[in-house]
Amino acid sequence: MSESSVVSNLMAVIAERKARPPADRSYVVSLLQAGDPKILGKIAEEAAEVVAAAAEPGDGGRDHLVREAADLIFHALVLLGRHDVPWPAVEAELGRRFGISGIVEKESRSSQS
Numbered sequence: 001m002s003e004s005s006v007v008s009n010l011m012a013v014i015a016e017r018k019a020r021p022p023a024d025r026s027y028v029v030s031l032l033q034a035g036d037p038k039i040l041g042k043i044a045e046e047a048a049e050v051v052a053a054a055a056e057p058g059d060g061g062r063d064h065l066v067r068e069a070a071d072l073i074f075h076a077l078v079l080l081g082r083h084d085v086p087w088p089a090v091e092a093e094l095g096r097r098f099g100i101s102g103i104v105e106k107e108s109r110s111s112q113s
């Protein structure tokens, strides 16, 4: 499975968990049912763990960073799913920015407001 299809498939699982919560235990359902405060708290927690892992030296630190980044992105995807934001919308936004310097893009934001 390619990396981008992992994200698409995961978003499909999250949407399915939301539409038809299974009787079996599901971490995604527990997050969706607990709502934004729980999901946002997990995102903040995982972001702090990314920061800590990035400070660890060597291959162990790098591997830890990969795991914590995956946790952070997973919880962000659950938040998107809860708000019915489809993954292609995020991809389209990244695509819109592609090749535009972040400095130029930020300047265009302030001229729009």
Ligand SMILES: N=c1c2ncn([C@@H]3O[C@H](COP(=O)(O)OP(=O)(O)OP(=O)(O)O)[C@@H](O)[C@H]3O)c2ncn1[C@@H]1O[C@H](COP(=O)(O)O)[C@@H](O)[C@H]1O
Pocket: 010, 013, 017, 025, 026, 027, 028, 029, 046, 049, 070, 071, 074
């Ligand atoms: N990708 C994930 C995924 N990534 C992380 N997690 C869970 O996120 C939780 C993170 O918990 P913690 O904060 O305790 O973990 P942690 O930060 O590493 O803990 P410490 O470092 O503090 O010890 C754990 O329960 C992980 O299992 C995930 N849970 C589910 N998925 C996907 O979601 C699908 C549906 O899951 P269910 O709804 O549970 O069936 C699964 O098949 C997977 O594909």
